[in-house]
Amino acid sequence: MKPRLALCLSVAIGALTGFAAEAKTLRWSSPTDLTTLDPYAHTESFTTSMLHHVFDPLVRRGRNLELEPALAVSWKTVKPDTWRFELRRNVKFHNGNPFTADDVVASINRLLDPGARARGNISTVTGAQKVDDYTVDITTKGPYPLLLNDLAGVYIMDKEWMEANDALKPGNIATGVTTAASTTAVGTGPFKVESYKPDAGTVFVANPDWWDKPQHNLDRIEFKPIKSDATRVAALLSGELDLIAPAPLQDLQRISGSSGFKVIEEPSLRLIMLSLSFRPELKAMPGQKNPELDLKVRQAMWHAIDFEAIKKRVMRDKSRNTGTLVAPPVPGYSKDNDTPFGYDTDKAKKLLAEAGYPNGFKTKLNCPNDRYINDEQICVAIASMWTKVGIQTELQTESRATYFPRQDRHEFDVSMVGWATLPPMDGFSVLSSLLTEQKEGYGGSNSGEYSNPQIEELTRKAAVELDEEKRRAMLVEALKVARDTVAYIPIHQQPVAWAVRDGVEVPQFPDEYVRLWFATVK
Numbered sequence: 375m376k377p378r379l380a381l382c383l384s385v386a387i388g389a390l391t392g393f394a395a396e397a398k399t400l401r402w403s404s405p406t407d408l409t410t411l412d413p414y415a416h417t418e419s420f421t422t423s424m425l426h427h428v429f430d431p432l433v434r435r436g437r438n439l440e441l442e443p444a445l446a447v448s449w450k451t452v453k454p455d456t457w458r459f460e461l462r463r464n465v466k467f468h469n470g471n472p473f474t475a476d477d478v479v480a481s482i483n484r485l486l487d488p489g490a491r492a493r494g495n496i497s498t499v500t501g502a503q504k505v506d507d508y509t510v511d512i513t514t515k516g517p518y519p520l521l522l523n524d525l526a527g528v529y530i531m532d533k534e535w536m537e538a539n540d541a542l543k544p545g546n547i548a549t550g551v552t553t554a555a556s557t558t559a560v561g562t563g564p565f566k567v568e569s570y571k572p573d574a575g576t577v578f579v580a581n582p583d584w585w586d587k588p589q590h591n592l593d594r595i596e597f598k599p600i601k602s603d604a605t606r607v608a609a610l611l612s613g614e615l616d617l618i619a620p621a622p623l624q625d626l627q628r629i630s631g632s633s634g635f636k637v638i639e640e641p642s643l644r645l646i647m648l649s650l651s652f653r654p655e656l657k658a659m660p661g662q663k664n665p666e667l668d669l670k671v672r673q674a675m676w677h678a679i680d681f682e683a684i685k686k687r688v689m690r691d692k693s694r695n696t697g698t699l700v701a702p703p704v705p706g707y708s709k710d711n712d713t714p715f716g717y718d719t720d721k722a723k724k725l726l727a728e729a730g731y732p733n734g735f736k737t738k739l740n741c742p743n744d745r746y747i748n749d750e751q752i753c754v755a756i757a758s759m760w761t762k763v764g765i766q767t768e769l770q771t772e773s774r775a776t777y778f779p780r781q782d783r784h785e786f787d788v789s790m791v792g793w794a795t796l797p798p799m800d801g802f803s804v805l806s807s808l809l810t811e812q813k814e815g816y817g818g819s820n821s822g823e824y825s826n827p828q829i830e831e832l833t834r835k836a837a838v839e840l841d842e843e844k845r846r847a848m849l850v851e852a853l854k855v856a857r858d859t860v861a862y863i864p865i866h867q868q869p870v871a872w873a874v875r876d877g878v879e880v881p882q883f884p885d886e887y888v889r890l891w892f893a894t895v896k
Contacts, residue, residue, distance in 0.1 A: 398895035399594040400878070402617035402888075403606050405744045406774060407573055407599035410552075411559040413529040414490045415545035417807075417819060418778060419644075419796050420745075422527065423887035427578055427595070428468075429529030429561035432459055432478070433522050437892060439799070439883060441522050445473065445530055445562065454517045455500075461508040465585045467532040468566045475504040480533035480542065482512065489551060490544040491782070494818025495797060496524050497806050498837050516838040519845065520798050527797025535560045548782030564588060564891040565595060573599060591894045601744050601773075610873055611635065616895060617880065619888050620747060621873035623690040629873045640882040641694070642870040643701045644794035646746055648739075648756070648863040649786070649808075649822040650675070656787045658736040658768060665735040666787070672860035674725035676715040678763045679756055685866060688751045692869035698853055699793070699804045701867050703884065706801020706849030711857055714864070722763045734764025740780070741790040743771040747868050749790060781821045789821065792868065794885055801849040805833040809856055824861045828852070 409421045413429055416422075426434075432446035446459040465473035482502035485492060498518045503511045514521060536542045539554035559567045562585065565578035578595040580588070598615075600606040603622035609615045611632055621629060621637060630637045650666050665671045681695045697714040700707045726734060739760075741753035750771045757767040781789050795803040809829050810816040816833065832852040839845040856862065870886055877896035883889065 398591055399596060400592050400617065400890060400893055400895050401596045401598070401615050402619065402890075403598050403600045403609065403615050404619055404888075405599065405601050405603070405606065408570070408576060409547050409775065409778070410545060410556050411567065411570060412545040412553065412555040413531070414485050414492045415551070415556065416547045416778075417492050417495070418774070419794055419886065422796070423889070424576070424597070425529060425559065425561075426563065426887065427565040427890060428559045428563045428567055429531070430563050431528050431530065432461075432525045434526055435885075435887075437881060439885065441526060445478075449522070452511070455514050457512045457514075457521055458505065459510045459512065461510065462585060463508055465562050466583055467535065467562050468560050468581060469532065469535060471532050471534050473530070473532075473562055474507045475510045476507075477530055477533045478502060478510045479504050480536060481528070481530045484531065484536070484542060484544050485528060487544050489546055489549070491546045491548055491818075492544075493815060494807050495527055497815035497818075499524075517840050518837060519840055519842070520800055520802055523798035523800055529561065531555070532560050548779050550779070564590070565592075568594075575599070588891065590891050592890060595890055607873075610875065613875070615875075616878045617872065617874045619872040621871045623692050623747065623869065623871065626690075626871055626873075634876045635873060636876065637871055637873050638882050639692075639869065639871045640884055641701075642794065642868045642886055643704060643796075643799065643884045644746075644792050644868045644870075644886060645696060645699060645701060646749075646752070646865045646868050647699065647791050647793065648675075648865065649781075649789050649791045650824075650860070650862065651787045652823045652825065653784070656735075656737055657785070658738045658766075658787055665729065665731055666737070668729045669860065670725040670729040671731065671735075672863075673715065674722040674729070674763065675760065675765065676860055676863050677718045677725065678722040678765065679759050679863070679865075680717045681714055681865065682717065684752055684755050688748050688755060689866065689869065692871070693747075693866035695866050696864045698857060699808070699862060699864055700795060700801045700853065701884075704795050704799060704801055705846050706804070706853055708850040708853065711850065711854050719763050726764060731764070734766060736766045736768070738768045738770065738787040740777065740786040740788070741769070741771045742774045742777040745774040745777070746790065746792045752865065753790060782819075784821050784823065786821065791819070791821075791862070793819075796885055799885065801846075801853060802833075802836055804856075805829065805836065805849065805852050809833070809852065809861055822862075826855060826859060826861070828855050829861075 434444040436442045448460045452458045479502045498514045541553040541555040545556045564584045568577040568579045575598040580593045607625045698711040743750040757769040760767045807819045836848040880893040
């Protein structure tokens, strides 16, 4: 009886200690790769989601995307413009250094640096002050209701490590600035970076000293970027991979019909749109007035796109056409704003003629070919549609590695943008990043240099409005102005589809983050 009792006790203890006895490796792939390991050097959400495995924020999104404590255990407002955060104790960075208030202050100051590409993620924050070793005050330009939302995307770095490695100043993928933090990540998160080889793969290993209780059973994550859809799917079906995210739309039926595999789908918060140029000249027409400055031209460009054809032929009926810049679950969304311009080539030609371009004009269209779902195919279709109404479109597609830095440098006439309102998951993200001028911490992703005084005013009012009903009304009003002035041309709400082998359980989220600290593998 004693051996059997010992066996039963061993099984019981294994169950009580979580998944440690069954720790596994998860192998997965995406068409894109991390742009950098520096969390402040970019604003690209795929990289942000990957780095969340390594770094923790003060507050985070839970399994249902609710805000919950992370490195901060509690918070309160001590003045209208000051939030006080009580920090979690007995937390260590991956290198063994203790986490304290000094790390929070150094991280906030690093992100507030004008050279930080992600500076706009905390556009209303003015500073951080240490109260004691485990208390920090964060100040804002005024009352700001979305500070916790914003901080969910601010990863805390190790001050001592940054000082020792000359990395207190941030990197920036747009300007090409790199530091030791570009290739080395030291966080407090559930996984450590074991190796990082751009374009080849990144390996993460479980952090045994993580402050939180793991809900995963992984001891290792092996990520490999595979740009080719066909190669990525073949690797999954052959058993080389456990997960692909995203899964190509054209292969969903084949994958779901294959024994031992399943597809999981969730509507995304991400909207795909076209950024237009509001600069004096177009790259395609140097020395001439920019036709896109004329509202009728922008309206014509919108009317000339057959979104239904793109939805059916390119997106396999998985996308949702939209007329606004935020998805339905996001604060600021209004059904009244969500009406696409109708496809009407005759009206497009008429508007071009009324604007003084009866024979059309020239423009360049730049798009990534490895970032969004079927991004290159969408742009090929749009270029063809514009050409039919007289807009001579020179299409150029390229890898996101070169595309986004060029977009940040404002090198494009028209370019593709994907926006999931992250990190705040609020329409204010669109106003503060895409629709405002690049000043005072705003307009960080306004590559087309759109400017509208009414939106500038509404953005700053919304930033400090604590009445939620009034604040949302301001967002709706600003997004209506954006639609009426064709600040951007919205294309669709992007679908999200992942594919996994049997035995892999991983929740899917509408913000498209792959959160593998919730994953289990059999």
